Amino acid sequence: MNRLTKAAGFASMAMLAATKVAFAGTTTTAGGDTTITIPKSDYFKFTDLGSLLGNVITLILIVAAVIFFFMLVIGGIQWMTSGGDKAATESARGRITAALIGLIIVFAAWAIIRLVETFLGVSIISGGAAIPTPL
Secondary structure (H helix, E strand, C coil): CHHHHHHHHHHHHHHHHHHHHHCCEEEECCCCCEEEECCCCCCCCCCCHHHHHHHHHHHHHHHHHHHHHHHHHHHHHHHHCCCCCHHHHHHHHHHHHHHHHHHHHHHHHHHHHHHHHHHHCCECCCCCCECCCCC
């Protein structure tokens, strides 16, 4: 199980590195030197504390959803490889249940944040945490 967790972590880091290279632009100078430039994203840019808070909340929600998804996949693999062992099957069922509850909690938190944004006119995730000023 420990090898499977390490392999999943290595695969996710490899995919992240591949996306960085895929979005990079290359230029070749007259001397034959190649320069790789990675464009800056405006998504995680912050200029004040409110936008930093919004970006941190977004990052936490994304990381939590990815972690719970991988827990769900690992629980499914654990269930398939249990070989009829009662204890291993129960352990896999517990992992899958915990992953599903975790995903529900993450998506419920996202929905609550979006409802607060809509009803109160406060921008938490989209555009940073900005409280509207009275007219």
